[in-house]
Amino acid sequence: MPDTLTKLAYQTFQQGKSYFGLMHKAVSTQVLNLVAPPSIEQKRKAKPLSLELIQTIQKRMAEVLEADWQDVEKGVYPASLVFDNPWEDFFRYYPVMWFDMPEMWQRVNAKRYQEFDAGVETEGLPSYYVQNFHHQTNGYLTDTSANLYDLQVEILFNGTADPMRRRILAPLKEGLKAFSDVLPSQIKVLDVACGTGRTLRNIRGMLPKASLYGVDLSAAYLRKANQLLSQFEGTLPQLVQGNAEELPYLDNYFHAVTSVFLFHELPPQARQNVINEAFRVVKPGGTFIICDSIQMSDSPELAPAMEGFPETFHEPYYRHYMTDDLVARLKEAGFGEVSEQVHFMSKYLIARKPGVVAPEVTKVATGIAIE
């Protein structure tokens, strides 16, 4: 049972991350104002968040951290998971982030959103994907981008990216109860758009024996995921480069499918295609869990924060995402019950594929569809 001291250590750890994120943003804004002062147009457009809104955000942030800790207390996942932090990467890549910033600011000022270095392979990728999402240099397509990504997300969310990702773990554990007759090592969980593997790392912390799978379009992010996931003991998750709209797996293969922070980066039809694919590959009785940004319907009080997001962070599909009916999309794909949760800046959709949970025959398979 985790004790009061461990909880205090967790709170201090999170507070440190939060202050660091705030400090980084304050300093980088000052530097940006010095090197590239905002134009009159930019000043006119900038709408600082109201004090009330900042207080709402702070309250929700405290709540997600408390929920994270509560799950440790309930034994959903071990305390060690909430202290997991890529320290080595932090010290190695934080300076690199600063070196990357001038180039990024230049692109932002020049409104260049699809700029890639010569030699970065974009052929064969969906056109919607060939973007400098979050103004990242070379989008998702280089090792440097993959090395900086986790750090950038942690700073963006003031250290709460992982606590938000971990909100999928309790519903995942709950959903897997439908397969209580299956050996822990035979449980198969797929993370769609796994990126650098942070979600898989969190799932591994909760399910040390399960067979984990990850798919992503970025070879560079998968390389990073492979590096970070191999630090954990146990079987290495199987990572495959592929489009989530055409998952390279057999029908009814996984006991659960998760996807974190993907849907706001997809155009509407792609969102539906990914949901249809998740439905196809999850077993009857299995669960599909989406974690993504909050939407207008669940968090109207945070509308000013959401409205500024697409432009500030170059998220071209976010505006449509804000009001998209994801529950209707899940139902259209065939999912039955869908429940929703909201934690801090994220929402969660937990959908179950209807049907009888079939008794399982143990067999060795890769799950990858072979034509």
Ligand SMILES: C[S@@+](CC[C@H](N)C(=O)[O-])C[C@H]1O[C@@H](n2cnc3c(N)ncnc32)[C@H](O)[C@@H]1O
């Ligand atoms: C915002 S990142 C989220 C990554 C990770 N899930 C996380 O929690 O940090 C979006 C990820 O989706 C991947 N992605 C975007 N569109 C995709 C698609 N159609 N198929 C597979 N991966 C995709 C990107 O390469 C990137 O790794």
